[in-house]
């Protein structure tokens with residue numbers, strides 16, 4: 060009986076486990092069948108998502124490429140030749156609902172950006188996902204070794220930092236730059252004083268402001284780079300420079316077609332002459348250095364000798380920190396002369412134009428500068444670094460001038476990898492124009508953007524922090540190619556405004572208007588009639 064029950068239980072368990080095993084097997088067999096639709100569904104969904112992602116990833120920013128070959132070039136030029144170029148970008152941004160759009164200008168498909176985040180991304184990606192890409196006319200005329208065109212990397216970093224520390228850092232400006240600037244500005248303006256025997260000078264002396272500002276910035280840069288004082292040599296060099304810069308935005312012709320009656324042909328010829336003059340200056344500097352070394356060996360050390368940029372380059376080369384050929388030095392110097400020439404002089408001219416048109420801003424600025432002048436023991440005493448640092452309203456005027464009419468309205472780049480941004484892809488090889496101006500004129504960041512309002516820069520710290528940290532105000536670019544001349548430019552404009560408002564009163568001699576193509580400037584170079592203010596001293600410092 061006992062065994063019978065046990066046997067029954069064992070058999071029962073046996074049957075039971077066999078049935079369970081069978082059931083399990085059945086379940087295992089049926090599971091894939093049951094799960095297949097689910098798996099298939101998931102698989103399909105995943106595929107679809109991947110497809111969507113891929114589609115979004117290959118999507119160019121929206122836009123139209125306009126007419127065959129010329130694309131939208133004529134529309135762009137027409138807009139930038141007017142006083143209000145904003146609609147070209149603003150209308151497209153509004154139409155597509157995004158601050159990035161694709162167009163076709165100057166023979167190439169180009170993505171325009173009016174998006175401060177994307178602009179910042181581009182400026183900071185130099186040498187990684189983008190590279191500098193200027194029209195070929197500019198690279199031929201500047202030379203491929205110029206700072207603006209050297210690819211980002213150690214060589215570029217070294218020369219960029221040399222430019223900054225030697226020429227334009229606050230320390231360099233405080234220690235020696237500011238003295239030269241003050242002296243040259245004062246001297247330039249002394250030539251505006253009427254001759255005592257001139258009849259009818261009550262109407263004022265006519266000054267073509269842009270021309271004077273250009274001459275001044277050129278002479279200043281030559282002095283800083285080569286230690287050569289203004290004179291016939293610098294004037295002859297400047298005439299060649301004018302021809303060279305004229306062709307920056309012209310169509311680059313092959314050398315056999317670059318006849319001397321074309322703008323481009325004249326510019327190529329001028330470049331040769333400028334390069335030869337610079338080569339001559341290099342040779343003279345080498346001789347001068349060896350003469351100085353001989354004198355020092357003969358125990359006549361030349362204490363207090365300040366090295367100019369060319370000497371720094373030659374010494375750097377001798378010490379092995381640089382290895383630059385003569386051709387590389389020529390390109391480097393030539394481009395530095397160009398970089399500060401148009402930019403600073405145009406900014407000076409525009410600051411004066413805006414002040415003329417905004418008398419209340421002029422009153423405040425003059426008041427600030429008169430106080431600085433009144434503190435000088437010597438009436439014609441030069442400005443020093445402390446004076447420069449005591450001009451808060453003047454700095455507001457300069458910032459506002461750079462915002463409303465920056466000479467560099469944007470920077471060109473080329474994608475060297477595919478760039479994904481906000482669901483769009485800018486393919487490798489595509490040209491990109493990061494418009495700094497479009498952001499400066501965007502109502503979202505600057506209320507009443509078209510209005511010249513220097514007081515906006517007196518706003519709270521929060522405003523300053525916002526414009527600095529978000530990159531919405533970037534007249535000097537950013538990243539590896541941040542303009543090394545940003546402080547130098549501010550100092551030159553400040554010193555110019557100081558001497559102008561403390562020594563003269565003026566009025567516009569003619570109606571003049573702003574245009575933005577090929578560069579930002581006033582159409583007539585802003586002619587003004589200047590009169591000395593009652594107390595004006597004649598600058599008698601030696602040249």
Ligand code: HEM
Pocket residue numbers: 191206207208219222226227394395398399400402403406465466467470471534535536537539540541542543544545547548
């Ligand atoms: C108001 C005056 C100026 C403005 C608005 C200005 C603006 C700019 C901007 C936006 C860039 C960046 C270009 C880019 O990223 O492709 C730049 C680069 C440059 N600027 Fe200026 N600039 C001014 C004055 C000067 C001066 C006085 C100098 C003389 C030292 C100078 C020398 C340069 C150089 C050498 C570069 C090329 C830097 C590089 O590629 O590493 N600039 N400038």
